[in-house]
Amino acid sequence: MDSKDVAIRRIRKRKKLNKQWQVYLFVNLILLLVWGLSGGGYFWPIWVIVFWGLSLAWEQWRFDHPEKAITEQEIQDELSRM
Structure with a gap:
């Protein structure tokens, strides 16, 4: 795969991650609105906010810190340990 394909x-x-963050914010705003209009009380939207947010943050971190390609030197080092 050439660098242009990787860039694409x-x-x-x-773009997919950005769309997911937008959906996350929109859905959580609706949940907060429902919670507020239903009289408040126990803050149940926290479960969605935290766990969905952690999942998205993990995906964002993986995108921002991609795995490096395995080098020939690493292969040789592993072969020598076997």
């Missing part, structure tokens, strides 16, 4: 894949992934 990263652009698509970035």
Whole structure:
């Protein structure tokens, strides 16, 4: 795969992540509105906010810190340990 293909894949992934963050914010605003209009009380939206947010943050971190390709030196080092 050449660098142009990799760049295109990263652009698509970035756009997908941005869309997921937008949906996350929109849905959580609706949940907060429902919670508030239902009289408040126990703050149940926290479960969605935290766990969905952690999942998205993990995906964002993986996008921002991609795995490095395995080098020939690493292969040789592993073979010598076997």
